[in-house]
Amino acid sequence: MTDDAKRLIDAARDAAQNAYAPYSGFAVGAAILLSDGEIVTGANFENASYGLSLCAETVAMAKVGNLGRLGDVVAVGISGSPIGVDSEAAVHPCGRCRQILNEAAQLGGRDLAVHCAGSSGDVYQTHHLSTLLPHAFGPADLPPQKG
Template identity: 75%
Template sequence: MTDNAKLLVEAARKAALNAYAPYSRFAVGAAVMLADGEIVSAANFENASYGLSLCAETVAMAMIGNAGKLDQVVAIGITGSMIGAKSDAPILPCGRCRQILNEAAQRGKRDLAIYCAGSEGDTTQTYSLSELLPHAFGPADLGL
């Protein structure tokens, strides 16, 4: 595992401890690295009206967007497991989150590294965003 992958997985695991997941009981953490090395971490945030729930990746990307740094995203680490359980099974971003990550990738004109891990252990799967979301639709398709 690369140094960036280790940093992001550990930051994501720490973020997952703050997950608000009383309905799914599945805590997810995400840690996003920016071009300058800054790491922005977040956890999932659920709501009794399930459709209003936010994935950890979405929360992190919204924070980055609000800071005006969407084009600086280079990599993300994602971890998760059932609350109170330990798992070394890597989790991957859902389709919605892949599309949100694509927005940053197209704005920054780079493919993103995605490091997927469980709540513990050394098992990490590494993907590029283009592997997880081939033929993505984004700002470039709108001529932006």
């Protein structure tokens, strides 16, 4: 496991401990590596009105956006499993989260590394966002904004 992957997966596992997941019973944590080495984390946050729930990656990206650092995203780590269950099965970002990650990737001109793991063990998978979301739509596809 690379140093960045280990740091991100460990941070994502820690973040998953703060998940609010009473409806799915599935805790997910995400950790985002910025260009200066800072790591920003998030955990899934569910709601009784299911459509209002937020994935861990979305929570973490919103925090990065609030820091004004969307263009500084370098890599992402994701970890999750059913609450109370240790699992080595890798968790991958949903389609919505892939699109949200793509926003930062295009703003920063990077193809993000996405490290996916379960809640335990050393097993993980690394993908590039371009393979998880080929032919992505993003900021570069929009017409220039008028002044």
